[in-house]
Amino acid sequence: MEEKEVNQCQIQEWYPKFKSISIKTHIHELPESFIQYLLDDSGPFLLPVSISNDDALPNRIHNPEEEEDYQVPEGSDDESEQPPPPPSFPELELKVKESIESLGGAVFPKLNWSAPKDSAWISSTGSLRCTTFSEIVLLLRSSDSLIHDLCHAYDSCNNMSSSRPPNFFLALRKWYPSLRPEMEFRCFVRSQCLVGISQREVTTFYPVLLEKKNYLKQLIQQFYEDNVHLKFESRNYTFDVYVTKDERIKVLDFNPWGAFTLPLLFNWEELEQSPREGSNDVELRIVESQCAVRPGLKTAVPYDYLDTRPGSGWDQFLRNADEELQRQTRSFEAGA
Template identity: 80%
Template sequence: MKEEEVNRCQIQEWYPKFKSVSIKTWIHELPESFVQYLLDDSGPFLLPVSISNEDALPNRIHNPEEEDDYQVVEGSDDESEQPSLPPSFPELELEIKESIASLGGAVFPKLNWSAPKDSAWISTTGTLRCSSFSEIALLLRSSDSLVHDLCHAYDSCNDKTSSRPKSFFLALRKWYPSLQPEMEFRCFVRNQNLVGISQREATTFYPSLLESKEHLGVLIEDFFMENLRSRFESENYTFDVYVTKDERVKVMDFNPWGAFTLPLMFTWEELEQNDNEQGDGVDFRIVESQCGVRPGLKTAVPYDYVDTSSGSGWDQFFRSANEELQRQSRSPEAGA
């Protein structure tokens, strides 16, 4: 994989070209000071001061007794220690507030490649729905999966020259509360041919997909041929789509082929062997029974970090750990 292939999958790169077949999105370039705020883990967890007095956790309960624990008593050894001042990004906050209003009052955020799905639990709704800058900052600052975008985006590239892109962007996407998870699919393109389609939420059985599978496959294939095949410049990549109730297909995201992208109901070995050049058709996979549910795929960390198959990073780690354990057990000190 090359850096340029990874770069094409950044939302600020592909969205302007495909916005007519995607969902409405506003994109903001992030100041480096905000990027460093997201990366900083040296001090206490502090949310930016909101110039609009908007609270990221409006329903939290303040405990005066707990707050008293943090007061410095006059004459104590800690008196000289000044408390950390919370950061503030007034210009960015005003820009984001305006974008949220223009998108109907609620958005879900993502950086260049990834959304903070792993931190949804910390929001008051348990989702990525945000209506203020403070809520967005809370999700981004609490997410471990975004470390991939910030520090490891090019780890799988054979021409890696940097650990991060020159600039980071925040994409604010219009929030649709009625989206149905069974209508989102991941599509796999090899040698510019659509070779596979997978149910995006592979941890759930949706009976309705059994009846509509064939028709959905036709809709997605037609969409790919008409809108993506000759326009997206990479030969190998994946893209996610959502099929609306009125049978319109919307592209939601692009991801590189392999590396940190989840193959969902496929394996990358299977996909590598299928190029669809012989007219075999697209392999469309859904969970066809409750017994077919694949556990463990609800993850927001890169695929490289959860893949334990032969030759994976974890497989090599376990092998090395086992070899070290055997070496130590054979050492003279072990028998002492």
């Protein structure tokens, strides 16, 4: 695999060309200071200070009466041990706020290649849904999988010349609460031929896929021929799609062939077999029974979140969970 092939799968590279058949997305270039913040594990994890009270850290951190607990008297022997001021990214935050509003009030984030799916556990909703800058940063900072984008994107390249791209981007994608996971599929393209399609969510058996298997295969094949074939510049790659209720198809993502991309219900050895010229015999694989489901691949809790100090990621998670519980309790009482 070449660096060029990996670079072509960055969302800021492919989205402009496939914008009309993808999910509405706003993309922002990230300052290097923000990248260093995401990588910094030298001290306690604190979310950036917000430019408004809407996204601010817990009030007790900024309560003047309690700030005395964090102050060291002038001339004290401990003066040199004062923690550095919390980070702040006001320009980026303003852009993100504008994008969230423009995209309907809720988004899910990703960097050049990856989304922080492994950190959804820290969200009060258990998902990647974000409505504020702080929620986005919490997901990004708590994700282990994003280290791939930040440090290891080219590890599988045979011509690796750098450990990271020169620029990083934050993609904010419109959040759709009604998306059905059973209608997401990964497509495998080798030598510019569609050679396989796999159910994307392999941890669950969906009976509806058995009923629609042949029809869905034909639908995705035709979509590939009409909208993707020869338009994506690599010869070998994968792409993820979503089939809507009205049978339209949306491109969700592009990924390199092999390396860190999961083959799901296939294996790379069988996908590597050269396709027959002109063959339309593409296999769609689905989980065909409850016994055939696959286990989840990323279930570990990041070690960083053993830190429960005020302002830490775990502290924020507990506050989010408490707020969600109170909201549900109020809704129940109102309904009663």
